[in-house]
Amino acid sequence: MSEVEKKPCAIAPFECQHDVDDWPGSPQLTSGHLAVSNRSWRTQWPQIDLSPCNKCNLCLLYCPDAAIVKNADGFPQIDGDWCKGCGICAVECPKQCVRMIDEEQRIAR
């Protein structure tokens, strides 16, 4: 099998640890920090109930900010810095695992 040419990650317009073969994943600077966190202005948070989750990965694929990664068990895990609270993952999840809640409500817990 011929070696596939690796292209830079197209997700983030800055230096990124990921290439296209690593996607999906959270765009990060090589320092390990995100260039701009969405945490400060997000008003909604995707609360996930993993009990009905079938690990289909649709939430990872549809997240426009690649803010969802898989944990060691293959379940989705949301990056609190990168998620902007758009709610697309809640709409696309076929198992209704994701419920959008107020960010203030999450912080108060």
Ligand code: SF4
């Ligand atoms: S709310 Fe939007 S940005 Fe946050 S994890 Fe879901 S799809 Fe991604």
Ligand code: SF4
């Ligand atoms: S879309 Fe829903 S069922 Fe699929 S991995 Fe994400 S949370 Fe689990």
